[in-house]
Amino acid sequence: MTDFFKDIPALRYEGADSANDFAFRHYNPDEVVMGKRLEDHLRFAVAYWHSFAWPGTDPFGGQTFDRPWFGDAIDLAKLKADVAFEMFEILNAPYFCFHDADIRPEGADFAENTRNLEIIVDYLGEKMQVSRTKLLWGTANLFSHRRYMAGAATNPDPDVFAFGAATVKTCMDATLKLGGENYVLWGGREGYETLINTDLGREADQMARFLSMVIDYKHKIGFKGAILIEPKPQEPSKHQYDYDVATVYGFLRRYGLENEVKVNIEQGHAILAGHSFEHEIATAASLGIFGSIDMNRNDYQSGWDTDQFPNNVPEVALAYYEILKAGGFTTGGTNFDAKIRRQSIEPADLILAHAGAMDICARGLKAAAAMLEDGTLEAKRRERYAGWDAPAAKAMLTDATLESITERVLSEGINPTPRSGRQEALENLINRFV
Amino acid sequence: MTDFFKDIPALRYEGADSANDFAFRHYNPDEVVMGKRLEDHLRFAVAYWHSFAWPGTDPFGGQTFDRPWFGDAIDLAKLKADVAFEMFEILNAPYFCFHDADIRPEGADFAENTRNLEIIVDYLGEKMQVSRTKLLWGTANLFSHRRYMAGAATNPDPDVFAFGAATVKTCMDATLKLGGENYVLWGGREGYETLINTDLGREADQMARFLSMVIDYKHKIGFKGAILIEPKPQEPSKHQYDYDVATVYGFLRRYGLENEVKVNIEQGHAILAGHSFEHEIATAASLGIFGSIDMNRNDYQSGWDTDQFPNNVPEVALAYYEILKAGGFTTGGTNFDAKIRRQSIEPADLILAHAGAMDICARGLKAAAAMLEDGTLEAKRRERYAGWDAPAAKAMLTDATLESITERVLSEGINPTPRSGRQEALENLINRFV
Amino acid sequence: MTDFFKDIPALRYEGADSANDFAFRHYNPDEVVMGKRLEDHLRFAVAYWHSFAWPGTDPFGGQTFDRPWFGDAIDLAKLKADVAFEMFEILNAPYFCFHDADIRPEGADFAENTRNLEIIVDYLGEKMQVSRTKLLWGTANLFSHRRYMAGAATNPDPDVFAFGAATVKTCMDATLKLGGENYVLWGGREGYETLINTDLGREADQMARFLSMVIDYKHKIGFKGAILIEPKPQEPSKHQYDYDVATVYGFLRRYGLENEVKVNIEQGHAILAGHSFEHEIATAASLGIFGSIDMNRNDYQSGWDTDQFPNNVPEVALAYYEILKAGGFTTGGTNFDAKIRRQSIEPADLILAHAGAMDICARGLKAAAAMLEDGTLEAKRRERYAGWDAPAAKAMLTDATLESITERVLSEGINPTPRSGRQEALENLINRFV
Amino acid sequence: MTDFFKDIPALRYEGADSANDFAFRHYNPDEVVMGKRLEDHLRFAVAYWHSFAWPGTDPFGGQTFDRPWFGDAIDLAKLKADVAFEMFEILNAPYFCFHDADIRPEGADFAENTRNLEIIVDYLGEKMQVSRTKLLWGTANLFSHRRYMAGAATNPDPDVFAFGAATVKTCMDATLKLGGENYVLWGGREGYETLINTDLGREADQMARFLSMVIDYKHKIGFKGAILIEPKPQEPSKHQYDYDVATVYGFLRRYGLENEVKVNIEQGHAILAGHSFEHEIATAASLGIFGSIDMNRNDYQSGWDTDQFPNNVPEVALAYYEILKAGGFTTGGTNFDAKIRRQSIEPADLILAHAGAMDICARGLKAAAAMLEDGTLEAKRRERYAGWDAPAAKAMLTDATLESITERVLSEGINPTPRSGRQEALENLINRFV
Ligand SMILES: [Co+2]
Ligand SMILES: [Co+2]
Ligand SMILES: [Co+2]
Ligand SMILES: [Co+2]
Ligand SMILES: [Co+2]
Ligand SMILES: [Co+2]
Ligand SMILES: [Co+2]
Ligand SMILES: [Co+2]
Incomplete structure (x- = not known):
């Protein structure tokens, strides 16, 4: 037992009226909603x-957090793991996620990185024996080290591609070993700083090839989880190839990988790409590639990825509504890829940020479930398209031609009357639930 | 001869030092660049x-232009055509583009629309007999009339789909008849105002079906031009399905249409989608779907489509650089989907706006050609990827696996040294040409 | 009685569980909160x-609404007024707001405009005799007519300045006559399309002079309401001089008008200027110029003014929190400068949009009041600055110098320890109330 | 002589056709333009x-630059200074700028910081004895150290205010000693991360008080340069109080400091605030507070401060046009607050980035001067406002009232005819020069 969270009790569900900061008000893990806990x-x-x-740095300032485990050494990495699992327990968190670079000290070369990773993976494995917290996904950090400054899979230097590929192998091994339920790729440097030194076609081929090897290796080692790509349009790169869900889909189709890969959608990245979060989820669902979410918001007035904990129930409800409509998570989950603010320097801030977010999500999901069970919204949506059930309408989607349709427009004098989209009425309806 | 442009002479190329407002300074149509006029x-x-x-309206104000042809009548439509061809002659414009709704009076129903269109198409055909100006592309306006307020192909009402399909047929017929070299679809209402009343999956299927019929009809009537989709992320819709080039590509792949359709890329729409213009062009080229451009800029501080004439040579040069690298236009061209400002109410403004834009484009293309002929930029780009020519590197793109690569990283102690991306040096290089 | 809203009953408060679309769930006008209804x-x-x-037009589409009162005639303007007051009654709306151009037919010149306005003002006056709905504010539309395309007060043509000034006089007269509680100026064309034809200094002087005359006239006629400027950064102009609250404040100070003018803050305009709504309200309150609000949101993914009805309680709550902290409205109020979507073509849509918004605002205000009465948030805020109560700290704000402070830093070895900003904990706190 | 730039010669002006990368093509320091070198x-x-x-870090990656002077020690700081002055000589740079934190090692407390600063200031002073490079401005870094995470002047903790004030004193002393021509304040942390823990009014008072002490101290020590505030809207803060030029002006007026302080305007910050660079310069000039510029651009598709070297002549020309119109720089200058890209890891990149930028600026300024000397643009601008020279127009700006103007509108039947803004024609005109 470290003393990092020493005065902080494990959080329990106490209901909406609790006066206790260190409690859940809405997240009761055992509450059954739509037949599931x-x-x-x-x-x-x-x-x-x-x-x-993360030490609390930003582009204009240095470290603000004072953590006893900061530094590059195995013992410090173990201390970090100890504190992490203490937090998981305080929060009763069912899952965690990691990059290799988060958990192990940085080595001088690939071999040392691998050794360090293996030591820590073993250590985590031991901790997981006595913890209820499981691994939602693992991933490789192929963007922070200077070797990746021009990309990993898409680097002009094949040695970086090789280094990255080898690193992913070790991370997939680690994920498998720890029982991870997914493996994620986020290509923060897979893009460009300037088009003028970049060969788009070549880099796309490299990226597809890299991904194919990941898929092959997954099957080879019998990893049953999903391979997930996390889209983001830019930052750190000026342009990132995995721009948004639709772009990733096009990439997967181009290389025939659309049945092997799904997406991990982050709210903040959706915003940066000009979309709402629910749009990205609904798009992925309609394309058959919805996987998991990073439930962290961006500030709407900031043009960079602020990675804040969610705090707006009506927004979160719309996201879970799309997820529930799509059948809910299978291997995916709700990851908080979220930073406490760099001024939130106390251990308690870390706990409260998560606790608040978990409550927000619980409220959002329960509201979404209520909307779905109520059924009115879906009924209204179906009703709007009901005209397509008519035989002549259906025929247009199968064997009609521009000519046959033109004939029908003329012969029947088709001259459509607009019908209200009823947006405000539907917004009112939703507001009954959130 | 109308008297609309009465004091305005036909513009001639007079060289950079001309003091004449009504002259080209850089656009000499007969100048040969890279072996082509x-x-x-x-x-x-x-x-x-x-x-x-366009009458000069905006969301906060009414008509500012005072044009003798405004109004819904055949005679006025003919007057408009007369003035248009007078402008084409003044500008020595090789092409024009139109929507049905631009050239014909609005009718009460489809039959009347079609009759009106046919009359005006005949009239344009006669004018084209004695003009050197040809038709770059035709298109159907499926977004302005209230019937399309919830989409055309993607409308919840199949009657609107039918009306739109029939309308496209008439526009394709008109385009063929007038010798058009492309047919364009811009889906300004193919998207949604709110996700909560929308079925994404269904609407995508409708849109694909609609497009398939367009392709079938093209082949049926022997139209040899390209079918082009013009991407735009939003406006008027909150979300538009043809968001950007990568999204359109994904859509085409999904429905197996990627060999039948290309894109018409607009600078302003690229900006709205978070991309540079040259990015969209390079992306389309790398995906094999580059078709044509709308060379009109957006103001960088305005979040809507300002559709201004281009005026920045270095920017335009980068766009033409990508086009020339991709082999130049085949059926496509440089369309000015550009509005004079609503305060530019004099006939001369219309001429000068186009003349200035044509000069800007000529300067940009000549600079791009010089860069390409110089060859340094491309040599530097190739050099950056030269490591991939080594056998071990090539092998990674064909039959290596994560395991075989890992072995090689370990055995060869691969530990890549970063190399400069040389962005500023390359920017300096480009600035020698623009 | 017109039959426009013929099947729609007057809305009553029925409580949160009502199943009736045409009811208030949260807005009970007589509910007492913090001692006030x-x-x-x-x-x-x-x-x-x-x-x-508004006919439902947007930059890419024409009229979608079918209203029997559309057209330019006195009788139609009266029919419009009849329907408006019927809606006010259905909604039990305590106030309305207007521009001259909304209520009267457009005339051929100033004299005719004035006559038309007077007729309709008389008509409205009669209706207000038997209605409980009052006038929150009047204003002049100095942006839609083509004469204003280059500005009103800031027009390069002094005749436009004159026409605008005379028009404002008539609108102030009308506002006084109808018992209006404020007079608003929104300068949609007071800005520029391009800096290259604009003289910023001259236009600022013109604008200040215009505003001074408005203030003088207010005093002359004994108008007791507030003069309000509504900031907006751009659209329709590329740049609008009344950019945001801070900019308006600087302008007022520059010309010594800061005690005579307040601001009417719109959520959508705050967003366009890069601010949160609550930021603009808090800023205005801290500068002593808070007046009134336009409670209509912008879509966060659209770069133009979407003017939607509010639908997010947590956001609205933060706005009312700042308003209540500042003492609440005096002459100001909550105006819905909001458009139903152009697809919302049924009369019921108009009613439901307002009803939903009123409920959202009621929920927001009640949550804000509860937060304020609870007092924890304000206590935490004060506590954060408590160090400034110490004498040495206070002295720094009065008579210390860089030198005296430096001496103290050295002699006392001042080396401050960072303290947590507790942002997430405070966000959790707020989420107990919304 | 260090060997950092060992193979790089001093750059000379060689004319536009030079094939030498390490030469100026357009910047000839001795070329006389409008009577000045x-x-x-x-x-x-x-x-x-x-x-x-800067080590090449970004929010997602660590150090990429490998500089022999990195580290916190006096000797390393001296080595850094040696290399800096070697670069100044290579570039023939007339000026440099610094923060205290750039030039000295970080100390454990204020006393050590001061000692370190004094040592390095002496060292720089010696170097400046034998260099032609002077100090354009000095400034204090009150944002990177964790003590400033919640602001310096606006910190809730008065000890941080004190520490910051003492630090500024030492930086003003250093600037004076080194003959600096201006002193700059950039308030990267003077703003807030969240409004909910912030007291706007109190923080504004603190900031004004801090600034007043700076002004008093300037006069006390006989510093003759300008005090400059550098506006920026956000980043690192969510909101920064010195949002833009107009906001800073309002702040200065509020506290009566508008005659004592000017602004240092950065292109990238202008963009982030929703303005063009030339807008901010013209605004400052019209308000009498124009001081200096940071000539570094932001990428238009990135929502954060990319601080890139300028590379677009037409844009730069518009900025210098406003500067020349305002009389040119007095104490101010053209600072490159610009980062080479983090992939530009070679010493040559540092030189080439500056050289290219200096050429771009020289081209821009020469184009601007030519436009101004040509005089057509200014003549067109004046002509647009010529109507205001008429007596009746002038009278409206002095003693007219809404009533007297209304009478004149009626009696003279004033009904203004719109006149073209001629934007495109003027854009064409400008393009003759750039
Ligand atoms: Co993120
Ligand atoms: Co993420
Ligand atoms: Co456009
Ligand atoms: Co276009
Ligand atoms: Co608005
Ligand atoms: Co408003
Ligand atoms: Co900057
Ligand atoms: Co700067």
Whole structure:
């Protein structure tokens, strides 16, 4: 037992009227919603990197957090793991997620990185024996080290491609070993700083090839989880190839990988790409590639990825509505890829940020479930398209031609009357639930 | 001869030092660049809608232009055509583009629309007999009339789908008849105002079906031009399905249409989608779907489509650089989907706006050609990827696996040294040409 | 009695569980909150222009609404007024707002405009005799007519300045006559399309002079309401001089008008200027110029003014929190400068949009009041600055110098320890109330 | 002589056709433009921080630059200074700028910081004895150290205010000692992360008080340079109080400081605030507070401060046009607050980035001067407002009232005819020069 969270009790569900800061007001893991426990719906995961590895730096300022485990040494990495699992327990978190670089000290070369990773993976494995917290996904950090400054899979230097590929192998091995339920790729440097030194076609081929090897290796080692790509349009790159869900889909189709890969959608990244979060989820669902979410918001007035904990129930409800409509999570879950603010320097801030977010998500999901069970919204939506059930309408989707339709427009004098989209009425309806 | 442009002479190329406002300073159609006449490179087109149909309205204000042809009558439509062709002659414009709604009076129903269109198409055909101006592309306006307020192909009402399909047929017929070299679809209402009343999956299927019929009809009637989709992320819709080039590509792949359709890329729409113009062009080229451009800029501080004439040579040069690298236009061209500002109410403004834009484009293309002929930039780009020519590197793109690569990283102690991306040096290089 | 809203009953408060679409769930005008009736807190106003004058056009599409009063004639203007007051009654709206151009037919010149306005003002006056709906504010539309395309007060043509000034006089007369509680100026064309034809200094002087005359006239006629400027950064102009609250404040100070003018803050305009709504309200309050609000949101993914009805309680709550902290409205109120979507073509849509918004605002205000009465948030805020109560700290704000402070830093070895900003904990706190 | 730039020669002006990368093509310091040497117009300054202190980190990646002077020690700081002055000589840079934190090692407390600063200031002073490079401005870094995470002047903790004030004193002393021509304040942390823990009014008072002490101290020590505030809207803060030029002006007026302080305007910050660079310059000039510029661009598709070297002549020309119109720089100059990209890891990249930027600025300024000397643009601008020279128009700006104007509108039947703004024609005109 470290003393990092020493005065902080494990959080329990106490109901909406609790006066206790260190309690859940809305997240009761055992509450059954639509036939499933809330915990099994939400599948919360803590992100190791922001919570335990990020020092509070930003582009204009240095470290603000004072953590006893900062530094590059195995013992410090173990201390970090100890504190992490203490937090998981305090939060009763069912899952966590990590990059290799979050959990192990940085080595001088690939071999040392691998050794370090293996030591820590073993250590985590031991901790997981006595913890209820599981691994939602693992991933490789192929963007922070200077070797990746021009990309990993898409680097002009094949040695970087090789280094990255080898690193992913070790991370997939680690994920498998720890029982991870997914493996994620986020290509923060897979893009460009300037088009003028970049060969788009070549880099796309490299990226597809890299991904194919990941898929092959997954099957080879019998990893049953999903391979997930996390879209983001830019930052750190000026342009990132995995721009948004639709772009990733096009990439997967181009290389025939659309049945092997799904997406991990982050609210903040959706915003940066000009979309609402629910849009990205609904798009992925309609394309058959919905996988998991990073439930962290961006500030709407900031043009960079602020990675804040969610705090707006009506927004979160719309996201879970799309997820529930799509059948809910299978291997995916709700990861908080979220940073406490760099001024939130106390251990308690770390706990309260997660607790608040978990409550927000619970409220959102319960509202979404209520809307779905009520059924009115879906009924209204179906009703809007009901005209397509008519035989002549259906025929247009199968064997009609521009000519046959033109004939029908003329012969029947088709001259459509607009019908209200009823947006405000539907918004009112939703506001009964959130 | 109308008297609309009565004091305005036909514009001639007079060289950079001309003091004449009504002259080209840089656009000499007969100048040969990279073995081709400038006119044949640039393939300028005037957009009928902004120049002759738009009354100067904006969301906060009414008509500012006072045009003798405004109003819904055949005679006025003919007067409009007369003035249009007078402008084409003044500008020595090789092409124009139109929507049905720009050239014909609005009818009460489909039959009347069709009759009106046919009359005006005949009239345009006669004018084209004695003009050198050809049709770059035709298109159907499926967004302005209230019947399309919830979409055309993606409308919840199948009657609107039918009306739109029949309308496209008439526009394809008109385009074929007038010798058009492309047919364009811009889906300004193919998207949604709110996700909560929308079925994404169904609407995508409708849109694909609609497009398939367009392709079938093209082949049926022997239209040899390209079918082009013009991406735009939003406005008027909150979300538009043809968001950007990558999204359109994904859509085409999904429905197996990627060999039948190309894109018409607009600078302003690229900006709205978070991309540079050259990015969209390079992306389309790398995906094999580059078709044509709308060379009109957006103001960088305005979050809507300002559709301004281009005025920045270095920016335009980068766009033409990507086009020339991709082999130049085939059926496509440089359309000015550009509005004079609503305060530019004099006939001369219309001429000067186009003349200035044509000069800017000529300067940009000539700079791009010089860069390409110089070859340094491309040599530097190739050099950056030269490591991939080594056998071990090539092998990674064909039969290596994560395991075989890992072995090689370990055995060879691969530990890549970063190399400069040389962005500023390359920017300096480009600035020698623009 | 017109038959426009013929099947729609007057809305009553029925409580959160009502199943009736045409009811208030949260807005009970007589509910007492912090010692005041909700109606007197919120002071709701319907905007005449969007609800009754806007035809549903957007930059890419024409009229979608089919209103029997559309057209330029006195009788139609009276019919419009009849329907407007019927809606006010259905909604039990305590206030409305108008521009001259909303309520009267457009005339051929100033004299005719004035005559038309006077006729309709008389008509409205009669209706107000038998209605409980009052006038929150009047204003002049100095942006829609083509004469204003280059500005009103800031026009390069002094005749436009004169026409605008005379028009404002008539609108102030009308506002006084109808018992209006404020007079608003929104300078949609007071800005520029391009800096290259603009003289910023001259236009600022013109604008200040215009405003001074408005203030003088207010005093002359004994108008007791507030003069309000509504900031907006751009659209329709590329740049609008009344950019945001801070900019307006600087302008007022520059010309010594800061005690005579307040601001009317719109959520959508705050967003366009890069601010949160609550930021603009808090800024205005801290500068002593807070007046009134336009409670209509912008879509966060659209770069133009979407003017939607509010639908997010947590956001609205933060706005009312700042308002209540500042003492609540005096002459100001909650105006809905909001458009139903152009697809919302049924009369019921108009009613439901307002009803939903009123409920959202009521929920927001009640949550804000509860937070304020609870007092924890304000206590935490004060506590954060408590160090400034110490004498040495206070002295720094009065008579210390850089030198005296430096001496103290050295002699006392001042080396401050950072303290947590507790942002997430405070966000959790707020989420107990919304 | 260090060997950092060992193979790089001093750059000379060689004319536009030079094939030498390490030469100026357009910047000839001795070229006389509008009666002044180019060097004296442009007054270029190198920014110490980005060029010598920034390690190439970004929010997602660590150090990429490998500089022998990195580390916290006096000797390393001296080595850094040696290399800096070697670069100044290579570039023939007339000026440089620094923060205290750039040039000295970080100490454990204020006393040590001060001692370190004094040592390095002495060292710089010696170097400046034998260099032609002068100090354009000095400044204090009150944002990077964790003590400033919640602001310096606006910190809730008065000890941080004190520490910051004492630090500014030492930086003003250093600036005076080194003959600096201006003193700059950039308030990267003077703002807030969240409004909910912030007292806007109190923080504004603190900031004004801090600034007043700076002004008093300036006069006390006989510093003759200008005090400059550098506006920026956000980043690192969610909201920064010195949002833009107009906001700073309002702040200065509020506290009566408008005659004592000017602004240092950065292109990238203008963009982030929703303005063009030339807008901010013209605004400052019209308000009488124009001081200096940071000539570094933001990428238009990135929502954060990319601080890139300028590379677009037409844009730069518009900025210098406003500067020349305002009389040119007095104490101010052209500082490159610009980062080479983090992939530009070679010493040559640092030189080439500056050289290219200096050429771009020289081209821009020469184009601007030519436009101004040509006089057509200014003549057109004046002509547009010529109507205001008439007596009746002038009278409206002095003693008219709404009533007297209304009478005149009626009696003279004033009904203004719109006149073209001629935007495109003027854009064409400008394009003759750039
Ligand atoms: Co993120
Ligand atoms: Co993420
Ligand atoms: Co456009
Ligand atoms: Co277009
Ligand atoms: Co608005
Ligand atoms: Co408003
Ligand atoms: Co900057
Ligand atoms: Co700067």
